[in-house]
Amino acid sequence: MTVPYYSQQNHGPFETFALGDFDLEGGDRLRGASLAYATFGTLAADGRNAILFPSWYSGTSKILELAYIGSDRALDPNKYFIILVNQIGNGLSSSPSNASAPFNAARFPRITIGDDVRAQHRLISEKFGIEQLALVLGGSMGAQQTYEWAVRFPDAVARAAPIGGTARTTPHNRLLVDTFIDAITSDPAFDSGWYKEGAVHRGLRRHARLFAVSGFTQTLFNQPGWRDLGFTTTDDFVTGFVENHFLPQDPNNLILLAQKWRDADVSRLTHHDLPAALGKIKARTSVIAIEEDVFFPLADIAAEQTLIPRSALKRVSSVWGHLALFGTDPGYNRTIDVHLTELLASH
Amino acid sequence: MTVPYYSQQNHGPFETFALGDFDLEGGDRLRGASLAYATFGTLAADGRNAILFPSWYSGTSKILELAYIGSDRALDPNKYFIILVNQIGNGLSSSPSNASAPFNAARFPRITIGDDVRAQHRLISEKFGIEQLALVLGGSMGAQQTYEWAVRFPDAVARAAPIGGTARTTPHNRLLVDTFIDAITSDPAFDSGWYKEGAVHRGLRRHARLFAVSGFTQTLFNQPGWRDLGFTTTDDFVTGFVENHFLPQDPNNLILLAQKWRDADVSRLTHHDLPAALGKIKARTSVIAIEEDVFFPLADIAAEQTLIPRSALKRVSSVWGHLALFGTDPGYNRTIDVHLTELLASH
Numbered sequence: 001m002t003v004p005y006y007s008q009q010n011h012g013p014f015e016t017f018a019l020g021d022f023d024l025e026g027g028d029r030l031r032g033a034s035l036a037y038a039t040f041g042t043l044a045a046d047g048r049n050a051i052l053f054p055s056w057y058s059g060t061s062k063i064l065e066l067a068y069i070g071s072d073r074a075l076d077p078n079k080y081f082i083i084l085v086n087q088i089g090n091g092l093s094s095s096p097s098n099a100s101a102p103f104n105a106a107r108f109p110r111i112t113i114g115d116d117v118r119a120q121h122r123l124i125s126e127k128f129g130i131e132q133l134a135l136v137l138g139g140s141m142g143a144q145q146t147y148e149w150a151v152r153f154p155d156a157v158a159r160a161a162p163i164g165g166t167a168r169t170t171p172h173n174r175l176l177v178d179t180f181i182d183a184i185t186s187d188p189a190f191d192s193g194w195y196k197e198g199a200v201h202r203g204l205r206r207h208a209r210l211f212a213v214s215g216f217t218q219t220l221f222n223q224p225g226w227r228d229l230g231f232t233t234t235d236d237f238v239t240g241f242v243e244n245h246f247l248p249q250d251p252n253n254l255i256l257l258a259q260k261w262r263d264a265d266v267s268r269l270t271h272h273d274l275p276a277a278l279g280k281i282k283a284r285t286s287v288i289a290i291e292e293d294v295f296f297p298l299a300d301i302a303a304e305q306t307l308i309p310r311s312a313l314k315r316v317s318s319v320w321g322h323l324a325l326f327g328t329d330p331g332y333n334r335t336i337d338v339h340l341t342e343l344l345a346s347h
Numbered sequence: 348m349t350v351p352y353y354s355q356q357n358h359g360p361f362e363t364f365a366l367g368d369f370d371l372e373g374g375d376r377l378r379g380a381s382l383a384y385a386t387f388g389t390l391a392a393d394g395r396n397a398i399l400f401p402s403w404y405s406g407t408s409k410i411l412e413l414a415y416i417g418s419d420r421a422l423d424p425n426k427y428f429i430i431l432v433n434q435i436g437n438g439l440s441s442s443p444s445n446a447s448a449p450f451n452a453a454r455f456p457r458i459t460i461g462d463d464v465r466a467q468h469r470l471i472s473e474k475f476g477i478e479q480l481a482l483v484l485g486g487s488m489g490a491q492q493t494y495e496w497a498v499r500f501p502d503a504v505a506r507a508a509p510i511g512g513t514a515r516t517t518p519h520n521r522l523l524v525d526t527f528i529d530a531i532t533s534d535p536a537f538d539s540g541w542y543k544e545g546a547v548h549r550g551l552r553r554h555a556r557l558f559a560v561s562g563f564t565q566t567l568f569n570q571p572g573w574r575d576l577g578f579t580t581t582d583d584f585v586t587g588f589v590e591n592h593f594l595p596q597d598p599n600n601l602i603l604l605a606q607k608w609r610d611a612d613v614s615r616l617t618h619h620d621l622p623a624a625l626g627k628i629k630a631r632t633s634v635i636a637i638e639e640d641v642f643f644p645l646a647d648i649a650a651e652q653t654l655i656p657r658s659a660l661k662r663v664s665s666v667w668g669h670l671a672l673f674g675t676d677p678g679y680n681r682t683i684d685v686h687l688t689e690l691l692a693s694h
Contacts (some may be wrong), residue, residue, distance in 0.1 A: 004633055149499070153636070170568070170569045171568045171569055171581040172565040172567075172568035172569055172581075173565075174559070174581070175556070175559070175560055175568065175581060175585065176560050178556070179553075179556055179557055179560055182556070183555055186533065186534070186549070186553060188535055204535070206526075206529055206533060209525070209526055209529070210524070210526055212522070213519070213522055213523050213526055213561075214560075214561065218517065218520075218644050218646075218647070219521040219646070220519075221517070221519035221522065222517045222518055222647065234518040234519075234521070234522060238522065254659045294641075297565050299565075299566070300565070300569065330522065
């Protein structure tokens with residue numbers, strides 16, 4: 001089964017890095033594993049201008065490019081060598097949707113954020129010979145990967161900017177993500193993950209609505225800022241924007257990503273001692289919280305930030321809530337660029 | 348089909364007031380309609396010490412009694428004649444679960460908040476001869492009924508205290524309530540509302556989890572205050588407290604209530620002019636917002652309050668969020684009593 005959504009046409013151009021047989025934290029072996037990535041700019045001779053930006057839930061390198069990279073942005077390809085990497089399971093890198101039988105679809109092995117970061121470390125060292133990244137950043141699940149990078153490879157990360165995410169998923173967030181998973185798996189057409197392509201559209205629509213209800217702020221719906229995007233009613237917006245985003249995606253891919261999100265926890269590396277894990281971070285870190293974020297509330301993000309040695313809490317406000325990450329709010333984009341520019345100028 | 352949950356043993360003692368054939372706003376006729384209610388205290392000779400307190404979503408008069416009434420509480424039956432009334436569709440008053448065929452179950456007519464308030468007006472005038480209530484109050488859907496009372500019968504309401512609710516459901520809240528409904532109706536066992544008793548338990552469990560995710564605050568789950576109730580894990584709490592609450596209830600009842608919640612709008616009475624509707628209120632009104640409420644955010648409640656002539660915005664804070672209404676938080680109970688005592692003392 002190939003899923004047309006995950007094509008070079010929709011998400012490229014992207015390159016592929018072959019990991020070979022890749023042993024996973026859970027004990028499985030991901031055979032013929034690969035990471036899809038896209039680069040912008042030129043790696044400096046001293047190798048010290050590299051930025052790594054992993055993808056978030058249901059996103060690919062394409063949305064990162066569109067929303068964050070430009071000669072007028074903090075992530076300026078004239079100055080930096082920017083690597084946008086697709087997390088495992090997102091449909092471009094190794095995923096349930098593109099794996100070969102028998103380890104395909106519902107039998108694709110379970111992946112952790114730690115697996116992603118170990119694979120990405122091989123990409124930057126083996127492919128590009130980079131020893132230390134000038135910056136690792138990411139939003140949401142990208143923030144989870146950023147924290148994992150900074151804790152697991154402290155000497156390889158000079159600066160870190162986790163945006164709208166936590167280092168250890170909270171009990172409430174775990175519960176929330178479980179409702180996303182249940183929305184898909186409860187569709188009888190899901191059939192334990194052995195569905196026919198397109199069959200799970202009811203579950204995907206329900207999942208999209210749950211995502212919309214807490215992904216955006218209440219103010220966005222009530223005011224309503226989505227009219228600027230050409231939608232006419234609340235339902236038109238939720239259908240045309242959010243259902244439209246999820247409907248062409250593969251249910252097993254989304255569930256794999258959601259499980260990875262739910263189980264993210266850097267304290268796995270320190271016998272469940274979170275202060276010890278975050279205390280290992282050497283990077284200068286700007287912990288960026290979206291003030292209105294319901295997925296990853298400011299209070300949870302701030303509590304972790306106090307445990308990170310060379311860190312500062314930065315805030316950004318947007319009526320788009322967590323999904324301001326998508327770049328739809330010019331005010332969010334400007335503030336993020338201020339924070340990133342400041343961090344990149346620091347030593 | 349009788350549903351054992353809605354018994355006198357579980358929710359009584361309660362009385363029943365026969366409405367006879369009751370014509371509904373939607374055009375249907377509810378034949379043999381009745382309201383279940385419970386009273387506390389004695390009606391004064393001048394009839395001016397009566398308090399009306401309608402039920403909220405999925406609740407009955409019993410939880411109102413347990414959480415709000417007592418000789419040491421603002422709602423003191425030694426001083427007031429307190430009428431706890433069950434809204435139509437809650438399983439005690441006329442409901443899909445107790446109606447006779449053919450107008451039972453999925454064919455029970457659609458009910459509006461306006462229908463409830465007209466029925467309740469007949470109860471207080473025909474049964475008790477009350478011309479003006481000293482106070483109408485309610486939480487959540489009870490607040491919706493309180494607003495409807497104050498707008499529809501301005502001379503019959505001396506004081507009003509809507510708690511954690513709005514007079515017109517916001518677009519975001521409509522979307523949220525639709526996810527609750529969908530969680531039930533998407534269960535194949537729901538069978539368009541013609542299910543076998545107990546068959547829809549998966550849908551009810553999903554509904555309960557969605558309710559829990561935004562009904563409580565994130566802080567409650569993360570801290571976690573629910574341990575005080577004897578639960579051991581997040582999942583144990585959600586299952587033992589929230590699923591346990593919804594599982595014995597009737598799916599058609601819940602959906603009827605949810606639709607009523609979603610469509611609540613006092614501006615129906617004034618050609619969709621909300622300021623005109625709220626401007627009709629003569630009651631001295633304490634609009635009480637739960638600061639952490641995700642179902643009915645402070646900002647939405649505050650915006651409506653400014654449109655009510657003799658009103659004040661009162662706040663209460665609780666880590667239990669919207670579901671502080673249940674009375675599990677002593678701090679919430681104390682603050683609510685302060686607000687209600689102050690309002691009852693005002694003229």
